[in-house]
Amino acid sequence: MIASSASVIAAPTPPSSVTATDVPWDSGGSVTVSWISSVAGSNGLVQAQWRIERREIINDQLTAEIVWIKVADVPADQMSFDAVKLALDHAHVFRVSAVDAQGVGSPSSESAPVFAARNFFVGTKIQLFLGILIVSACVIICILRARAGHPVKIRRIAALDAVDEAVGRATEMGRSILFVAGIQDMDNIQTVAGITVLGHVAKTAAEYDATIEVPTSRSLVMEAAREAVQASYMAAGRSDSYNQDLIRYITDEQFGFVAYVSGRMVREKPATCFYMGCFFAESLILAETGNSIGAIQIAGTAESSQLPFFVAACDYTLIGEEFFAASAYLSREPDQMGSLKGQDFGKLIAGTLIVIGAVLATCVALWPTSAMSSALSFLKGALGS
Amino acid sequence: MKRLIPMWIAIIAGFAMLFSAFFPHTESWGEVFGNIFNVVAAIAFVLGAGSLAKINLAKVSRRDAGWGYAAITLICFAVTLFVGLGKIGVHPNPNPQFAALAWSGEKNSEGSVFGWIYKYGLVPITSTMFALLAFYVASAAFRAFRAKNIEAILLLSTAFIILLGRTFAGVVLTGWLPEWASGLRLENLSVYIMQVFNTAGNRAIIIGIALGVAATSLRILLGVDRSWMGSRD
Numbered sequence: 001m002i003a004s005s006a007s008v009i010a011a012p013t014p015p016s017s018v019t020a021t022d023v024p025w026d027s028g029g030s031v032t033v034s035w036i037s038s039v040a041g042s043n044g045l046v047q048a049q050w051r052i053e054r055r056e057i058i059n060d061q062l063t064a065e066i067v068w069i070k071v072a073d074v075p076a077d078q079m080s081f082d083a084v085k086l087a088l089d090h091a092h093v094f095r096v097s098a099v100d101a102q103g104v105g106s107p108s109s110e111s112a113p114v115f116a117a118r119n120f121f122v123g124t125k126i127q128l129f130l131g132i133l134i135v136s137a138c139v140i141i142c143i144l145r146a147r148a149g150h151p152v153k154i155r156r157i158a159a160l161d162a163v164d165e166a167v168g169r170a171t172e173m174g175r176s177i178l179f180v181a182g183i184q185d186m187d188n189i190q191t192v193a194g195i196t197v198l199g200h201v202a203k204t205a206a207e208y209d210a211t212i213e214v215p216t217s218r219s220l221v222m223e224a225a226r227e228a229v230q231a232s233y234m235a236a237g238r239s240d241s242y243n244q245d246l247i248r249y250i251t252d253e254q255f256g257f258v259a260y261v262s263g264r265m266v267r268e269k270p271a272t273c274f275y276m277g278c279f280f281a282e283s284l285i286l287a288e289t290g291n292s293i294g295a296i297q298i299a300g301t302a303e304s305s306q307l308p309f310f311v312a313a314c315d316y317t318l319i320g321e322e323f324f325a326a327s328a329y330l331s332r333e334p335d336q337m338g339s340l341k342g343q344d345f346g347k348l349i350a351g352t353l354i355v356i357g358a359v360l361a362t363c364v365a366l367w368p369t370s371a372m373s374s375a376l377s378f379l380k381g382a383l384g385s
Numbered sequence: 386m387k388r389l390i391p392m393w394i395a396i397i398a399g400f401a402m403l404f405s406a407f408f409p410h411t412e413s414w415g416e417v418f419g420n421i422f423n424v425v426a427a428i429a430f431v432l433g434a435g436s437l438a439k440i441n442l443a444k445v446s447r448r449d450a451g452w453g454y455a456a457i458t459l460i461c462f463a464v465t466l467f468v469g470l471g472k473i474g475v476h477p478n479p480n481p482q483f484a485a486l487a488w489s490g491e492k493n494s495e496g497s498v499f500g501w502i503y504k505y506g507l508v509p510i511t512s513t514m515f516a517l518l519a520f521y522v523a524s525a526a527f528r529a530f531r532a533k534n535i536e537a538i539l540l541l542s543t544a545f546i547i548l549l550g551r552t553f554a555g556v557v558l559t560g561w562l563p564e565w566a567s568g569l570r571l572e573n574l575s576v577y578i579m580q581v582f583n584t585a586g587n588r589a590i591i592i593g594i595a596l597g598v599a600a601t602s603l604r605i606l607l608g609v610d611r612s613w614m615g616s617r618d
Contacts, residue, residue: 027409027412121407135599143607189601189602192601195612195613196612199612219431219436220429222429222432248440284521285521304591324601327604327612331612335610339604346599347592
């Protein structure tokens with residue numbers, strides 16, 4: 001009891017061997033600080049936590065006025081810490097103090113100066129990088145094979161087969177076609193995919209002499225849509241029918257946009273509605289309004305949270321990857337079809353890894369051997385999970 | 386040339402963004418192209434505003450059906466633009482950081498007309514639109530959950546379990562089940578369906594989306610798909 005009281009009252013002992021090392025393969029600004037507890041056998045149980053402090057060395061000189069900046073307080077059982085967001089152009093020196101009920105103890109000796117250097121490559125993203133390389137290689141090889149004349153078979157996508165029917169219906173009914181390319185800007189890949197589909201739909205509309213309206217929620221999307229539709233009308237030999245005022249900017253405001261489009265749908269009653277792009281809460285409002293006016297509706301998005309709404313309210317829905325395959329499917333160009341084949345190889349690799357992982361995890365759960373556990377850990381580590 | 390220049394801009398910007406994600410020394414490239422995009426988008430806004438004004442002015446001058454709404458749109462647009470650019474109500478309450486500069490305060494700061502329009506005009510209107518979503522969800526659910534075939538019955542049953550499991554009614558209905566059958570309690574069934582079946586299905590879709598994004602990006606970066614510019618030629 002007396003010994004215990006004495007150990008609490010005594011000033012906390014600073015740790016020894018404080019070292020600071022640059023975190024390898026990072027984008028810079030991170031240093032790992034590690035230390036050894038000086039309280040033999042206690043593993044730092046006397047003090048409540050460790051306080052880590054740093055200071056910078058500017059122009060090879062320690063700052064004239066030595067100011068130690070607190071980096072963090074960490075639990076007593078922790079013996080290393082990653083300091084982040086450090087300046088890249090200065091060296092940093094660290095020290096560690098023990099903290100207990102009596103307050104902060106004397107600091108340790110300083111670590112050697114260290115630069116939080118920026119490395120050539122971000123090591124934590126190696127799995128993603130390799131994955132992109134493998135998928136890209138598959139896509140490029142398949143494009144080259146398709147160019148060489150190897151046939152590419154692609155499964156039927158009902159939603160895309162229905163495009164001609166939907167445009168034809170609008171023509172027969174003498175009503176317009178409404179195309180909404182999402183509510184995001186051109187820096188969103190879904191909007192780009194939506195514009196590619198718009199080009200194909202506009203070409204069909206031009207051939208059928210149907211009217212296509214494209215309200216947009218971004219000015220850049222309006223410009224891109226105008227270019228795409230104009231080119232489609234020219235390709236169809238109907239450039240005289242192109243009216244750029246039918247492709248108009250409404251507002252960036254999400255619900256302002258949806259109010260306009262819904263109102264327009266109720267008033268004009270378009271025969272066909274396309275929703276192709278990035279959608280959020282407005283997806284259901286648009287699709288339900290279209291449903292209520294009896295329009296044939298085709299939707300496509302990669303927002304998985306909005307897919308159920310489109311599935312519930314639209315006649316056809318392009319789910320995720322089908323949406324990105326739309327351009328290739330509709331154009332039937334060998335280059336683009338080849339890229340779809342490459343994408344399938346990516347799916348095959350992902351599927352194989354999932355099956356291996358599931359089998360390994362099941363085996364570890366049923367027969368927990370070290371070999372199985374090591375194999376599962378290796379797979380998890382290799383996939384960065 | 387009209388197609389070639391945008392295609393090369395897309396290729397260079399795309400690769401710069403890709404490299405900046407993996408190679409720290411090229412991190413600034415991504416920021417540069419991000420800033421360029423913001424500048425281009427800001428310039429394009431003038432075109433958007435021009436389109437808005439042109440179409441609504443034409444509607445008013447032709448006295449088309451609903452021209453009054455077009456007039457209201459134009460008036461609101463002009464007023465908001467004027468009070469926003471002029472920072473009406475902001476000056477003489479400038480930002481203390483730049484006290485010597487007129488109009489240095491935030492356009493939507495306390496007391497500004499723009500902030501007032503935003504707070505008491507736009508927010509209530511958009512909230513109203515958002516609130517309507519509840520009714521659209523109800524009507525979509527009513528149609529989607531009609532038990533017309535086996536798949537629809539399965540969907541309806543699953544939805545029923547999830548809905549009940551997320552309410553107190555679910556807990557009360559199956560709370561009597563003994564501990565060894567606790568997995569069949571509605572709240573636990575609901576969690577199980579969401580964590581296992583829903584997650585599995587969602588992940589399959591997300592993997593497909595990721596591969597689709599990669600392939601689409603590659604098609605654009607390699608110049609294989611130029612339909613986003615309108616045509617291949």
